[in-house]
Amino acid sequence: AQSVSQHNHHVILSEAASLELGCNYSYGGTVNLFWYVQYPGQHLQLLLKYFSGDPLVKGIKGFEAEFIKSKFSFNLRKPSVQWSDTAEYFCAVNDPGATNKLIFGTGTLLAVQP
Amino acid sequence: ETGVTQSPTHLIKTRGQQVTLRCSSQSGHNTVSWYQQALGQGPQFIFQYYREEENGRGNFPPRFSGLQFPNYSSELNVNALELDDSALYLCASSFGSQAGYGYTFGSGTRLTVV
Numbered sequence: 108a109q110s111v112s113q114h115n116h117h118v119i120l121s122e123a124a125s126l127e128l129g130c131n132y133s134y135g136g137t138v139n140l141f142w143y144v145q146y147p148g149q150h151l152q153l154l155l156k157y158f159s160g161d162p163l164v165k166g167i168k169g170f171e172a173e174f175i176k177s178k179f180s181f182n183l184r185k186p187s188v189q190w191s192d193t194a195e196y197f198c199a200v201n202d203p204g205a206t207n208k209l210i211f212g213t214g215t216l217l218a219v220q221p
Numbered sequence: 222e223t224g225v226t227q228s229p230t231h232l233i234k235t236r237g238q239q240v241t242l243r244c245s246s247q248s249g250h251n252t253v254s255w256y257q258q259a260l261g262q263g264p265q266f267i268f269q270y271y272r273e274e275e276n277g278r279g280n281f282p283p284r285f286s287g288l289q290f291p292n293y294s295s296e297l298n299v300n301a302l303e304l305d306d307s308a309l310y311l312c313a314s315s316f317g318s319q320a321g322y323g324y325t326f327g328s329g330t331r332l333t334v335v
Contacts, residue, residue: 150326211264
């Protein structure tokens, strides 16, 4: 069964620091990959997604992610974080056996200190 | 365009009771997916409703059931509540049943079972 691992549960950074959040999935076939963000008190929002094509995906608010098939990874990056990036970040992948189902990681709570 | 509205926002129930959670989908969307997010976990897929029928179910028992109405809004019903049902219940609407594509999430209903 497909699974998603986010190894960083809690990350604390200072403003202007670079960010990389890890995401690994288990299924080796064709996958659709997503990063969602949940700002304090708000609903989950899509940051970026990968379906096919260029493995370097650019999303909103300066975020990007790189799909590395050989490593089963889809890490999220941002060169310079801001205090407003404080949020919880979830990696998700489609279930290969059920195209209507997303499998989420446990999330990474990012705190950016001004 | 309107977003996804979930009601109520918070709810406290006693073990053994029944609960109904509601979701109004975004304008133009015809699919509703329900997810359960336990504390410290990522969202887990409960089921999806597409064209008023259940279109896939996750690993949840039959006491979790749902409905979709002609206006594409949806209900999640949980019977015989257990303490472990305490969680944030998220509704996501989309156009079409493919997971994650064009998902708009609601802010969720926080259910506490005592």
